[in-house]
Amino acid sequence: MKVEVIELPYAQDALAPAMSEKTFSFHYEKHHKGYMKKLEAALEAGEADKPLEEVVKAASGGKFNNAAQVYNHNFFWTSMKPGGGGDPSGDLKDAIDRDFGSVDKFREAWKASGAGQFGSGWVWLVNDGGKLAVTSTSNAETPITGSAKPLLTMDVWEHAYYLDHQNARGTYIDVWLEKLINWDFAAANLAG
Numbered sequence: 001m002k003v004e005v006i007e008l009p010y011a012q013d014a015l016a017p018a019m020s021e022k023t024f025s026f027h028y029e030k031h032h033k034g035y036m037k038k039l040e041a042a043l044e045a046g047e048a049d050k051p052l053e054e055v056v057k058a059a060s061g062g063k064f065n066n067a068a069q070v071y072n073h074n075f076f077w078t079s080m081k082p083g084g085g086g087d088p089s090g091d092l093k094d095a096i097d098r099d100f101g102s103v104d105k106f107r108e109a110w111k112a113s114g115a116g117q118f119g120s121g122w123v124w125l126v127n128d129g130g131k132l133a134v135t136s137t138s139n140a141e142t143p144i145t146g147s148a149k150p151l152l153t154m155d156v157w158e159h160a161y162y163l164d165h166q167n168a169r170g171t172y173i174d175v176w177l178e179k180l181i182n183w184d185f186a187a188a189n190l191a192g
């Protein structure tokens with residue numbers, strides 16, 4: 001992944017009504033690009049040409065927060081798609097059945113993780129040494145500083161849902177699973 005805010009693979013109103021254009025545009029244009037602006041100011045000579053993952057792993061403090069937030073949001077936009085939702089298939093479904101018991105059990109774990117993350121953070125589906133797991137991270141924290149490989153993520157900062165759902169994080173998560181989750185992205189990450 002390059003050190004940049006990704007070009008979106010769909011229009012900013014393409015996830016509506018599951019995620020409104022207003023929520024999307026504030027999130028992408030103000031929050032995500034805001035992190036990028038601060039990261040750019042903190043980059044050292046030549047660093048902009050390195051992979052973003054490398055910049056995240058080498059950074060600390062405020063620079064880490066901005067670099068990781070650029071990475072996490074890039075991952076988040078592609079964790080959703082217009083007409084998303086439904087169930088996974090193929091190898092991904094087999095792995096979810098194996099490690100969670102069923103896709104419904106996965107959804108329960110995802111909801112519990114999102115509801116249980118106190119304050120701002122992220123929910124992740126990761127491949128941890130060949131076993132899939134749901135985890136959450138606080139603030140800008142990201143699995144790529146550890147050994148587990150991320151397959152999907154969902155932003156649970158209030159800015160991700162407050163305009164559409166106010167304080168109802170649980171409703172946001174339900175809609176996210178029903179209408180937005182991009183299983184194709186997870187399957188590609190599992191295979192890649």
Ligand code: MN
Nearest residue numbers: 031155157160
């Ligand atoms: Mn966000």
